[in-house]
Amino acid sequence: MPAIERLSIVVPVYNEEENLPLLHQAIRSAMDVLPWPWEVIFVNDGSQDGSGKVLETLAFTDPVHVRVVDLRRNFGQTAAIAAGIDHATGDVIVLMDADLQNDPADIPMMLEKIQEGYDVVSGWRVHRQDAYLTRTLPSRIANELISWVTGVRLHDYGCTLKAYRREVLTGFKLYGEMHRFIPVYAHGVGARIVEVPVCHHPRRFGKAKYGLERTLKVILDLFTVKFLNSYANKPIYLFGGTGAVLIAISALLLVYLFVRRVFFGIGVLSSPFFQMATMIGILGFQSILMGLIAELLVRTYHESQGKPTYTVRRVIRNGEEERISINSH
Incomplete structure (x- = not known):
């Protein structure tokens, strides 16, 4: 040290x-x-x-x-x-x-x-x-x-x-x-x-x-x-994960509506749950798209400025420790 x-x-x-x-x-x-x-x-x-x-x-x-x-x-x-x-x-x-x-x-x-x-x-x-x-x-x-x-x-x-x-x-x-x-x-x-x-x-x-x-x-x-x-380095994990959860909720709601339709004869399109499932599905899809856009921005940020995606604590060369910035490649 x-x-x-x-x-x-x-x-x-x-x-x-x-x-x-x-x-x-x-x-x-x-x-x-x-x-x-x-x-x-x-x-x-x-x-x-x-x-x-x-x-x-x-x-x-x-x-x-x-x-x-x-x-x-x-x-x-x-x-x-x-x-x-x-x-x-x-x-x-x-x-x-x-x-x-x-x-x-x-x-x-x-x-x-x-x-x-x-x-x-x-x-x-x-x-x-x-x-x-x-x-x-x-x-x-x-x-x-x-x-x-x-x-x-x-x-x-x-x-x-x-x-x-x-x-x-x-x-x-x-x-x-x-x-x-x-x-x-x-x-x-x-x-x-x-x-x-x-x-x-x-x-x-x-x-x-x-x-x-x-x-x-x-x-x-x-x-x-x-x-x-x-x-910051993988925004798709946040936006994509959120989008996947929303799409899964939308799919479950649609399955629920069709089960009611098959067994109880209740209309699908007239149910407020159908509009809810549609909106949630759209939000999920948009969230994934936002994640992809954020991924492009992150890559532009790192590559245009030459910023590494890792940090180095120390380098030992020729038997001596080099003092480096924590942002060094």
């Missing part, structure tokens, strides 16, 4: 003026004892308060470690995280919130897990310091649903504090609220994932930026993630 060469910490920021100086100090206290060079990338996601000025001051007072990416407007947490990853130079990237609820002191422990051979280390807020009914309970339900749908069992998808090897973050774009699904994407390309308990502190300054409305967005994004993770 390649050693850590450089660490990047990505912190999306939205209206966290009072928290930023304390967060910077806490990060320095935790990172300065580590043997690797490190940087922290603050992404100002269109803050309305004085966060931009504070970040500018930090960038000038600690130019060795602090980089600031200033977005033109508020694009959302996922977009801010994507911007931070794009500007990071480390081979290991840690994501964390700017509200001081994540503790930078947990990062060294997470890096130890990376050195043990894991590609993703996910934080688990065992003792979460948030309102139970509006934050913690909906989060627990969402975590169970995501784990069940994706097959990637994690207790706390919503915890931003996670550490990644860079190679498992390449090959996909983040949209909507999909930053919480990065472990699912990483699992899809064979990443080794471990979950570790981390500290979670009550918010000291400011207020939470998200409420119950975020739960619906997460559920909708879950449909996309499930499709991309399970059927």
Whole structure:
């Protein structure tokens, strides 16, 4: 397993003026004892308060470690995280919130897990310091649903504090609220994932930026993630399978109608079940056609961009291990 060469910490920021100086100090206290060079990338996601000025001051007072990416407007947490990853130079990237609820002191422990051979280390807020009914309970339900749908069992998808090897973050774009699904994407390309308990502190300054409305967005994004993770390379399995089931239901309804016709003399064409069977059969046929079209699109996507349909963990050549991107042929 390649050693850590450089660490990047990505912190999306939205209206966290009072928290930023304390967060910077806490990060320095935790990172300065580590043997690797490190940087922290603050992404100002269109803050309305004085966060931009504070970040500018930090960038000038600690130019060795602090980089600031200033977005033109508020694009959302996922977009801010994507911007931070794009500007990071480390081979290991840690994501964390700017509200001081994540503790930078947990990062060294997470890096130890990376050195043990894991590609993703996910934080688990065992003792979460948030309102139970509006934050913690909906989060627990969402975590169970995501784990069940994706097959990637994690207790706390919503915890931003996670550490990644860079190679498992390449090959996909983040949209909507999909930053919480990065472990699912990483699992899809064979990443080794471990979950570790981390500290979670009550918010000291400011207020939470998200409420119950975020739960619906997460559920909708879950449909996309499930499709991309399970059927992106073979969409015919989803559309064709659905179509085959619908056609089978249509056939059973028609058999039922003809049996009634033969034994009870009940008309077939006048029955509402005949119209139902016809519509279901048409939908099944259309679903199969959609699957075939999707297959053509997938092949165009892979072949036009030279994207492989497999991922390679490592190559050993001439007795030495080559470090490669997880998307390499």
